[in-house]
Amino acid sequence: MASSILVIASRDLKRFWSYKFWLAGQVVMNVADIVIFGLLFNNMVNRSLIPDYIKFVTPGILSLALFISSFSIGREVGVELRREVTDYLLSLPVSRLELVLGRFVGGAFRGLIYQSGFLVLAMLLVGQPSPAAWLVIAYTSILLSLAMSGLSIALSTVTRDFNLQATIRSVVYYMLFFFSNIFYPTQVVSMRFGPLAPFVAYSPLSIATTLYRWGFGYLRDVDVVSNMLLLGVWTIVLLILSSVIYLRNLTRRG
Amino acid sequence: MRRVSVRGLLDLIHIIEWDLMKLKHQTLFVAMRTTWFILQVLVFGTTISMLVRYAQGFNYYDFYLLGVFTSLIYSVSIARGYEVADEFDEGIIEYHLALPVKRSTLALGRVLGGSISSFLFTLPMFIFIMILIQPGNWLWIPVSLVAIYLFSAGVVGMAITIVLSVKSTDATDILMGVIDALLIRLSTVFYPAPILAKIMPYYYSALINPVTSLSDFLRVLFLPEYVVYTSLPPQAQLAYIVGLAVGFSYLATYIVSRKLEAGGWR
Known part of the structure; x- marks a missing residue:
């Protein structure tokens, strides 16, 4: 089973390089985002909220980079559905579960490879x-990339209309991105979102960003175990749903 | 001579219509794009504004609203470049070149059609921004709309010029990606000119950036008290926007008329 999953995943990884x-x-x-936006915004932020915006935003960019690259697989899956490449995929000598898991792993590989350069930058x-x-950090990256890859693949198969596929992906992308702590700290999230603040603080992107901030030493007081468990729950739920x-959509006609 | 001119005008209108018809089929897309723009302004904009402490009497949210609208009209206009690349891929450009239409008319029609489409696409978002800004002088609205349209025509002309010059999907992807990443960030869309002036290379880049010209021009019109945070005098900004529209429309026309041949797309 593992080798079939790897074969499917490596196919997606090879195709990733064609988008160099x-x-x-x-x-x-x-x-x-780091060397221009971060550097300039650093001169405008309230220092009592964020003493150093570059150090604050860099772990957020790690989440964003992983998210964007893992999400990229959704576009290809959408094109496959429109062009009926899915029929070819279904005819391959692998089980459907292996096919699905292989696609999720392929998307996750993309995210992990793309993010690696930014890990060095964060260091x-x-x-x-x-x-x-x-x-x-490794646990966070693996789980987040799997969850986002699965989510993106599932969303791209909801409709065969290419514009609608792109729009749905973008809406979810922006929802996850805006309702996260990538660009703003917890105090501001609490002030701005009031009773909804916990939903923002415990979204998958926010949890990952908090763990990265802890991992790179920007934050000290973080309940690492709870955040890791919660990210695990998010990933399992998103992967099952995806x-x-x-x-269901692989075999649906019309 | 007169008959030729009328025929040319009709051809131009048909080409413009062709671009507008495509917009008609994107009603749902426009509705969803409007929704997430509103979300961006109401969620991201208000939250990031709470972070900023810059100067007495400076409201970052108002500043941001006109900047983010400028980045939107820029992105929608530059996206025409990707559409032209798709058309090349699908052989539609070859079909256009085979039409009994003068090439200069074809090029001008595409620039005008693309910019009118982009302008109409962003109109609901502009109305939303105006509701939030509540302009003191409503007479500035038509002036701003003219500036926005001219800016869009310039960016569409630039996108067409780049795509038809490089004739490659890969090169289009990288050039558009890099231009998009740098033009928005190295402009006064998100930060006032005095902040940019703290890093001189960024400041000089912003001064020659058309995105800066439109965002600052809109701020001078609707937030006159923020003139101290803008880069150039409004006359210079407007001159730049007009120059951009005329210059890139001419360049796109030149490329289509003199350089473009069918095939050779990589």
Whole structure:
């Protein structure tokens, strides 16, 4: 089973490199978020809320980079559905579960590889993690990339209309991105969202960002175990739901 | 001579219509794009504004509203470049070149059609921003709409020029990605000019950036008290926007008329 999953995943990973130009554009955008947006915004933020905006935002960009790259697989799955490549995929000598898991793992690989360069950047800009913190960072990256890859794949199969697919993905993308702590700290989230603040603080992107901030030494008082468990629950729920949706839509006609 | 001119005008209108018809089929897309723009302004904008402490009497949210609208009209206009790349991929450009229409008319029609489409696409978002800003002088609204349209025509012309010059999906992807990432961030969309001036290379880049010109021009019109946070005098900004529209429309026309041949898309 594991080898079939890896074969499917490696196919998706190979295809990822064919988008090297798209990737270059994404890298420029994410680096620009740190060295331009972060640097300039650092001169405008309230220092009592965020003493150093670059150190604050860099772990957030780690989440964002992983999220964008894992999410990229959804577009291809959507195109496959429109062009009926799914019939070819279903005819492969692998079980449907292996196919689905292989796609999720393929998306996750993309995220992990893309994020690795930004991990080095975070080490340089924020701080050097301890060996234990590296384990937490690795756990966070693996789970978040799997969850986002699954979510993106499932969303792309909801409709065959290409524009609608892109729009649904974008709406979910922005919802997750805006309702997270990537760009703003917990105090501001509490002030702005009031009773809804816990929903923002415990969204998958926020949990991952909090764990990265702890891992790179920006935050000290973090309940790491609870956050890790919660991220695990999110990932399991999202993967089960995504598998059900993807499997159902793979065989649906019209 | 007169008959030729009428024929040319009719051709131009048909080409513009072709771009507008595509917008007609995107009603749901426009509705959803409007929804998430409103979400961006109401959630991200209000939250990030709570972080900013810059100067006495400076309301970052108002500043941000006109900036974020500028980034929207820029993104929607530059997206025409991707559409042209798709058309090349699908052979539609070859079909257009084979039409009994003068190439200059074809190029101008695409620039005008693309910019009118982009302008109409963003109109609901502009109305929403105006409701939030509540302009003191309503006469500035038509002035701002003219500036927004001219800016859009310039960006569409730039997108068409780039795509038809490089004739490659990969090169289009990287160029558009890099231009998009840098133009928005190296402008006064999110930060006032004095903040940019703390890093001189960023400041000079922002000064020659058309995105800066439109966002600052809109601020001068609707938030006149924020003129101290803008980069250039409004006359210079407007001149830049007009120059952008005329310059890139001409360049797109030149590329289509003199350089473009069918095939060769990579």
